[in-house]
Amino acid sequence: MGYVERISSDKFERWPGKASMLRRLDFELTERCNNNCIHCSINLPADDPSALERELSAGEVRRMLTEVAALGGMEARFTGGEPLLREDFEELYLFARRLGLKVMIFTNGRLIDRRLADLFAKIPPLIPIEITVYGMHSDSYEDVTRVKGSFAQFRRGLELLRQRNVPFAIKTALLPPNREEIDELESFAADIPWMDAPPQRVVFLEKRCRRDDPEKDRRIEAMRLSPEEALAVITRRADRYRKEMYEFCGKFLGPPGDRLFPCGAGHGGSVDAYGRLEPCLGLRAPELTYDLRNGSLKEAVLDFFPRVRVMRASNAEYLRRCARCFLKSLCDQCPARSWNETGALDRPLEFQCSLTHLQAQWLGLLRPGEHGWEIEDWPSRIGHIPRENPSCRL
Amino acid sequence: MTGPVSLEKIYAPSDDIVAREIEGEIIIVPLTAGIGNIDDELFTLNETGRAVWKLLDGKKSLRQVTEELSEAYEGAEIDQDVLGFVSELAKRRILVEVS
Numbered sequence: 001m002g003y004v005e006r007i008s009s010d011k012f013e014r015w016p017g018k019a020s021m022l023r024r025l026d027f028e029l030t031e032r033c034n035n036n037c038i039h040c041s042i043n044l045p046a047d048d049p050s051a052l053e054r055e056l057s058a059g060e061v062r063r064m065l066t067e068v069a070a071l072g073g074m075e076a077r078f079t080g081g082e083p084l085l086r087e088d089f090e091e092l093y094l095f096a097r098r099l100g101l102k103v104m105i106f107t108n109g110r111l112i113d114r115r116l117a118d119l120f121a122k123i124p125p126l127i128p129i130e131i132t133v134y135g136m137h138s139d140s141y142e143d144v145t146r147v148k149g150s151f152a153q154f155r156r157g158l159e160l161l162r163q164r165n166v167p168f169a170i171k172t173a174l175l176p177p178n179r180e181e182i183d184e185l186e187s188f189a190a191d192i193p194w195m196d197a198p199p200q201r202v203v204f205l206e207k208r209c210r211r212d213d214p215e216k217d218r219r220i221e222a223m224r225l226s227p228e229e230a231l232a233v234i235t236r237r238a239d240r241y242r243k244e245m246y247e248f249c250g251k252f253l254g255p256p257g258d259r260l261f262p263c264g265a266g267h268g269g270s271v272d273a274y275g276r277l278e279p280c281l282g283l284r285a286p287e288l289t290y291d292l293r294n295g296s297l298k299e300a301v302l303d304f305f306p307r308v309r310v311m312r313a314s315n316a317e318y319l320r321r322c323a324r325c326f327l328k329s330l331c332d333q334c335p336a337r338s339w340n341e342t343g344a345l346d347r348p349l350e351f352q353c354s355l356t357h358l359q360a361q362w363l364g365l366l367r368p369g370e371h372g373w374e375i376e377d378w379p380s381r382i383g384h385i386p387r388e389n390p391s392c393r394l
Numbered sequence: 395m396t397g398p399v400s401l402e403k404i405y406a407p408s409d410d411i412v413a414r415e416i417e418g419e420i421i422i423v424p425l426t427a428g429i430g431n432i433d434d435e436l437f438t439l440n441e442t443g444r445a446v447w448k449l450l451d452g453k454k455s456l457r458q459v460t461e462e463l464s465e466a467y468e469g470a471e472i473d474q475d476v477l478g479f480v481s482e483l484a485k486r487r488i489l490v491e492v493s
């Protein structure tokens with residue numbers, strides 16, 4: 001007779017009716033970063049005095065972590081900026097782990113020293129640490145980060161984890177200095193024992209999510225791939241992509257209607273460095289934030305999130321296109337991205353729209369010239385996704 | 395301290411884990427490395443396990459635990475269940491012997 005059953009935490013919701021109130025809370029522990037990446041949508045200088053003064057204290061973060069555990073949450077994500085810049089990172093990490101939370105860490109890896117690597121080896125985060133790789137060589141890497149010596153520090157951090165068998169995964173943002181290195185990056189990733197898929201890569205560069213720097217936004221826009229270039233990246237492992245999409249499309253495609261958050265935002269949430277809770281990481285619209293410094297997570301979960309979840313789009317163009325578009329789940333248009341790009345939550349986004357239509361054509365869901373919002377017989381289109389040949393068969 | 399599990403010994407949850415009670419389930423989350431076989435492994439207890447777990451306070455011997463349980467679960471094979479449960483969790487370092 002087995003008295004103990006092994007489960008993985010993502011299966012925790014399998015008990016009917018026993019889903020925790022909040023599975024995970026993201027903590028953007030700081031907006032400061034020790035890199036100064038050319039494309040970054042969030043970073044402030046590592047010693048930014050105003051950020052330092054306004055950031056949540058360790059006590060405030062501890063209080064919020066305690067609430068996450070009390071609400072049945074299983075995970076905390078520590079991100080930034082660069083979360084390891086916080087002097088109290090270790091304290092907060094241990095506090096979260098001792099509450100029985102798994103900790104997901106997003107980092108550039110530069111501040112992982114022997115002491116921290118030893119800590120992760122002894123008390124593991126229980127989720128592979130996610131490290132962003134900005135280039136495979138010091139030139140390309142530092143052309144992105146604009147910090148001399150950052151490449152060597154990042155590689156050292158990675159090796160310290162590897163030597164101690166601390167699971168990590170790498171991901172990247174495709175940028176002019178590193179675009180030619182994607183094969184090299186994938187070979188590097190294939191040697192990382194904890195990665196069973198190619199590294200995630202950001203193909204669409206977000207503008208400043210605080211909408212605070214129009215000049216930087218212009219520079220970010222200038223570095224973006226065209227939709228055609230993005231498609232080539234997305235489909236470079238054609239068989240794998242087609243297989244994944246075949247399953248995805250069968251499950252998720254269909255017009256979303258006018259609900260602004262068909263993704264179900266608000267089942268997790270994100271606290272920014274100053275205590276503002278948002279329904280998801282990156283959604284900075286002030287009207288969608290809840291001040292956790294002056295409120296409780298429970299109230300946010302019971303009162304604020306449900307109000308967000310039922311919000312409806314009102315923009316006429318959105319209602320004409322996105323609300324009726326059967327490709328919506330394939331498309332990266334979302335309220336957060338819409339707000340970053342346009343200052344409104346419900347606008348179709350032209351890059352995402354073009355890329356989604358190119359993907360749909362590639363998958364055989366659309367003919368050239370057709371639009372996702374005009375297709376009445378979309379269920380039969382999904383049934384016709386070709387498994388072998390990427391060209392359109394309609 | 396280790397050795398064969400017996401009813402005369404006292405056991406308690408190890409400092410290497412965190413036990414959480416969520417919606418009536420007991421979820422055991424590894425704190426230190428090497429408790430689970432894979433990195434994201436958690437553990438949950440069956441009904442018998444939960445009943446035993448709640449009595450393992452680091453003060454009662456397993457015999458006292460079985461006596462308490464036999465009042466609630468008449469006729470069940472309590473001794474065997476308690477020994478089986480404690481052996482399984484001690485092997486995984488989820489429970490430790492305290493005396």
Ligand code: SF4
Nearest residue numbers: 321322325331353356
């Ligand atoms: S593909 Fe275009 S119309 Fe469809 S959801 Fe995306 S942005 Fe909206």
